[in-house]
Amino acid sequence: MEKRESLWEAYLRRGFSRRNFLKGCVALTSLMGFSTDMFSKVVEAAETKPLPVVIWIHGHECTGCDESFIRSGAPLASDVVLSSIALEYDHLLSAACGAPFEAHLDETIAKYNGQYILAVEGAIATKDSGVYCMSGGHTFTHLLEKAAKGAAAIIAYGSCSAYGGIQAAKPNPTGSAGIERFVGGKPVVKVPGCPPIPEVMTGVVMHVALFGTIPPCDSDGRPKQFYGNRIHDTCYRRPFFDAGMFAENFDDAGAKAGWCLYKLGCRGPETYNSCGNLRWWQGMSYPIQSGAPCIGCSNSNFWDEDPFTDRLPKYGKLGDVDKIGAALGVLTAAGVAGHAVASIVQRNQRENLIDEDHHE
């Protein structure tokens, strides 16, 4: 097998300085959520570990995750990561296409069997033998099963490949589902989000690349470093929540003053993501900061948990459960009052009958 470059060698080949390389490693270390005492380990890995081969496939989705990925702003992202992983196959980013491209996939799978990282974007269409999502003349299910077999690690990028995504919303005509059931029991690192934060995407793949292991994950398979906290618990508007200062409308004084968006349906209290601490676009902002309540885009079922601008679902004219519950409460109270009267009448009748019996 031909020798593959390490990150350090890739830097050398491209004429970067050692200083540049070390800076990159510092950025990587913090990105992967390590403390600084891990720095020397990161440098060591970056010097010696051959850059991993990555096969990146796309299923039932919008390719928005790729769009996010290529905007990763941390030093290594768009520039370096694309050259520091050996991205052998990617539907979206490859210039090649057609039969030669597909043949290259088969070659790569055979050549690096058991070594490559498989990145999957997009859901599986499970209905009707998977015909709703075709790739290279086969179903995407077929492609996934083929590519998963020889993968060293599998990363599910985006809420689609983690949980099914928007196309899995009721009534889910294509039977969209997360990829986990179709990878033959291999562990899957889930990196949900619609899309995930760019630096989170690069951070996860670099962890696998440098250490050859998957990052520490929670019970759902999400890297703890990025999905270990709720947005609500890291949100800079939280003091307004605690104090009870809420925007009631998108255009009221509270909204302008930057108060908590809870009453506008913010899903921060049940959403696990790094928006509150990493934020987007090199920490520039995130949805809540720009005045939009979180819709919980990294959650397993967020697409069916509408309305996004309210805490409780509404049932047409009946209103939400508080209205229905209050109405049922009044009905029940009226019902028992009626029942009480009827019971007393019934008892009196019974007693009158007994009385009459006595008189005879």
Add this chain to the structure above:
Amino acid sequence: MAIKSVKEVKRKEFYLFSPFLRIFHWIMASQIVVLFVTGLLITKPMNVGATEPVFTNTSMDLVRDIHFMAAFILCASLILRIYGFIINKGDRLFPRFWEGHFYEETVDVALHYMLLRGHHASFLRNPLARGSYAMLYVLLAIEIFTGFAMYLMVNPSSTFGKLFGWVNTLVGSEMMSHYIHHYVAWFIILFAIGHFYMVVRAEFMEGESEISSMFSGKKILAHNPKDANELD
């Protein structure tokens, strides 16, 4: 017809509820009210607006803390219920699904409550009531599980977080836990209205010391209850 204010009736006294169950019952009844009110306020908080100082009685933080405090008191009081269950037979009046007469007797009681029958057989605790209490305990368990599943997710990888985190996975998502928690809260309140009516009604209609039984632990019955053997 002269009102007879004194008459001699032969009654039997049955000791049913241990003090542990009784104390538990009243803790539960009070905490449910607190939990329900604060719970609704959590979903639809009052807006303190821009008033200063920012920390006021309506502050979300305080409302949530009261909710959690009541939740912990309620959970702790369950220990009393369980202890009573262990030491006292009368605390064990749960439905006996596995005994055939349970179903006939339930129908009998139901027909009476639907006013289709003039009366029903006498019980220490009738099978319909038993069923409703069992249901209530199920609802409480749902509240406790979904409640802690939300509460402990501040740190999902802590020991307690792991102990309850599966609930969110089971129901599909954490938002679903919020919904379930909220909807079930309403069912509990509907139960409470019906329950309150039924015990008051039993007191009035049968005059057999229904309500006071939850204070004294005793029921003083004129009839021989069909389920008296369950105290032996």
